[in-house]
Amino acid sequence: MVTIKKSLHLLAAVLFAMMPAVSSANVDPVQQGDTVHVEQTAIAVETTEHEASHGEEHAEKSNDQFVKEYIDHHLMDDHYYSFFGDKELHKHYGFALPIILIDNGLKVFMSSEDFVYKGKVVENGGQYFKYYHGKIYEVDGPNGEIVYDAEHHPTNKMPLDFSITKNVAGLFLASLLLFLGFTALAKTYKNGPNALPKGIARGLEPLVIYVRDEMAKPNIGHKYKQFMPYLLSVFFLIFLLNLLGLTPLGLNVTGNISVTVCLALFTFLYVNLSGNKDYWKHIFWMPGVPVPMKIVLAPIEVLGMFTKPFSLLIRLFANITAGHSVVMGLIAVAYVMQEALSTPGAIGISFFLTLFLTFLEILVAFLQAFIFTMLSSLFIGSAVQEHDHH
Amino acid sequence: MEKLIHDFSLGLFFWQAIILIVIIFILGKFAWKPIVNALEAREEGIANALAAAENAKRDLANLKSDNERLLAEARAERDAMLNDARIMKDQMVAEAKTEAQEQGAKMIAQAQATIQAEKNAAMAEIKNQVSSLSLDIAEKLLKDQLSNKEAQEKLVSKMLEDVKLN
Numbered sequence: 001m002v003t004i005k006k007s008l009h010l011l012a013a014v015l016f017a018m019m020p021a022v023s024s025a026n027v028d029p030v031q032q033g034d035t036v037h038v039e040q041t042a043i044a045v046e047t048t049e050h051e052a053s054h055g056e057e058h059a060e061k062s063n064d065q066f067v068k069e070y071i072d073h074h075l076m077d078d079h080y081y082s083f084f085g086d087k088e089l090h091k092h093y094g095f096a097l098p099i100i101l102i103d104n105g106l107k108v109f110m111s112s113e114d115f116v117y118k119g120k121v122v123e124n125g126g127q128y129f130k131y132y133h134g135k136i137y138e139v140d141g142p143n144g145e146i147v148y149d150a151e152h153h154p155t156n157k158m159p160l161d162f163s164i165t166k167n168v169a170g171l172f173l174a175s176l177l178l179f180l181g182f183t184a185l186a187k188t189y190k191n192g193p194n195a196l197p198k199g200i201a202r203g204l205e206p207l208v209i210y211v212r213d214e215m216a217k218p219n220i221g222h223k224y225k226q227f228m229p230y231l232l233s234v235f236f237l238i239f240l241l242n243l244l245g246l247t248p249l250g251l252n253v254t255g256n257i258s259v260t261v262c263l264a265l266f267t268f269l270y271v272n273l274s275g276n277k278d279y280w281k282h283i284f285w286m287p288g289v290p291v292p293m294k295i296v297l298a299p300i301e302v303l304g305m306f307t308k309p310f311s312l313l314i315r316l317f318a319n320i321t322a323g324h325s326v327v328m329g330l331i332a333v334a335y336v337m338q339e340a341l342s343t344p345g346a347i348g349i350s351f352f353l354t355l356f357l358t359f360l361e362i363l364v365a366f367l368q369a370f371i372f373t374m375l376s377s378l379f380i381g382s383a384v385q386e387h388d389h390h
Numbered sequence: 391m392e393k394l395i396h397d398f399s400l401g402l403f404f405w406q407a408i409i410l411i412v413i414i415f416i417l418g419k420f421a422w423k424p425i426v427n428a429l430e431a432r433e434e435g436i437a438n439a440l441a442a443a444e445n446a447k448r449d450l451a452n453l454k455s456d457n458e459r460l461l462a463e464a465r466a467e468r469d470a471m472l473n474d475a476r477i478m479k480d481q482m483v484a485e486a487k488t489e490a491q492e493q494g495a496k497m498i499a500q501a502q503a504t505i506q507a508e509k510n511a512a513m514a515e516i517k518n519q520v521s522s523l524s525l526d527i528a529e530k531l532l533k534d535q536l537s538n539k540e541a542q543e544k545l546v547s548k549m550l551e552d553v554k555l556n
Contacts, residue, residue, distance in 0.1 A: 134399075160401070162401040162405070165399075165401065165402060168406075175413055179416075179417065182421035182425065183420055185425055186424040189424055189425065193431035205429075208425055208426070208429065228423075229414050229423065230414055233410065257394050258400075258406065259402060262403050262407050
């Protein structure tokens with residue numbers, strides 16, 4: 001057991017160390033090519049860019065810029081579920097998602113391709129809304145424009161946006177799959193604990209045991225059982241969302257800061273709401289050190305309360321975002337390197353690099369779910385354990 | 391950092407929170423708790439079964455040694471019994487033999503005595519018979535011979551002669 005854990009930690013450390021090297025090495029060619037092309041087209045674009053409407057702006061962009069924007073766009077949430085698009089026709093293939101706004105009451109309407117991608121103003125309940133860079137803004141009228149400040153930030157009023165975005169849809173899909181998988185697993189035990197699960201559930205049982213024996217039990221101790229629902233939920237949700245992110249569904253849920261903030265906040269709440277007297281004592285009045293040290297340590301420990309979940313949210317976000325940008329960048333090699341490598345060469349290189357990286361990403365998908373759950377249980381463990389006083 | 395804050399979407403955060411809470415509680419009720427409990431029950435069952443098997447093995451070993459001891463005892467007992475039986479048999483055979491001999495000897499002696507007695511009786515009978523027969527014969531002869539005078543005289547003379555000779 002110990003050797004497995006050690007080697008996993010080592011593997012994790014190696015992967016973290018490798019991540020920047022891998023990502024920078026592969027993104028560079030795209031960006032280098034970028035600057036050359038941009039210079040060539042810069043003058044042409046400069047004159048037309050400001051007058052041009054959104055749709056025409058896309059047409060003027062070089063291949064590399066297009067790739068970069070495509071990746072950026074993929075990493076962001078979206079109000080329209082687009083599987084793929086046609087650059088020339090400015091068409092996106094996918095389906096519309098419901099938009100739910102709270103602005104003088106509840107406003108619910110379906111998004112559309114024109115609204116999300118072509119800057120069309122939509123009227124609902126006497127108010128006009130315009131979509132700009134992933135956010136919905138209120139505008140004055142049917143031809144209302146977004147007003148920018150000096151740093152090109154929109155100054156329009158933003159309604160509270162509770163839309164079923166692409167990521168929310170992905171979350172629904174993931175939770176549905178979790179429900180199906182685990183109620184199936186739970187159902188097998190109705191015939192007594194010795195009934196063995198069949199089908200997909202058979203693969204889930206070892207993972208449940210893994211979460212319990214490798215994360216919950218060693219870190220939390222005998223009180224582990226009350227935290228199992230949270231740990232299992234978080235582990236399988238992150239793992240499944242990471243895996244869904246590798247499918248052509250084009251989801252990037254765990255690479256979204258809002259999602260990781262929420263997950264980390266839950267860990268924070270679990271840790272601090274279940275913290276016992278010892279835990280708080282160790283934060284505010286560290287036992288076993290001289291009084292001046294106690295005073296110095298208290299703010300550090302309080303800061304530590306927040307940095308622990310903060311590291312969780314940044315780690316998950318950064319790893320998944322990095323993985324997605326690298327995979328997308330490598331897929332883009334097939335398009336942007338066609339001149340340098342010939343079409344089959346570029347496709348071949350792109351294929352093999354992407355294949356290799358996707359395998360790595362499957363490992364990362366598991367690893368990040370593992371690390372998030374592992375550290376969550378570690379933090380919970382530190383909050384609930386009883387210290388035998390020094 | 392600014393971009394991250396800009397990317398933060400309250401709506402997505404809200405949905406994520408709702409979904410996570412629903413997963414924790416609903417799956418907790420219908421999946422996580424039953425699964426964790428069942429796994430624990432199964433492991434307990436396996437541990438118990440292993441302990442029981444261990445006990446059974448030990449019992450079996452005990453039983454086996456007991457059996458061996460019993461078997462050895464039984465074998466010894468059987469040997470002793472066989473030995474006893476053999477001795478008894480020999481004794482009985484010997485007794486029977488002597489008794490038979492004695493009986494035989496007794497019977498032979500009895501038979502001999504009976505034979506002797508029978509023989510004596512038979513001899514006596516024969517003697518009586520012979521004497522009466524000879525008397526009858528003599529009577530008949532005498533009657534016959536004494537029927538005529540000459541023959542009587544002859545016989546008397548003969549007898550006289552015999553007496554003289556004696």
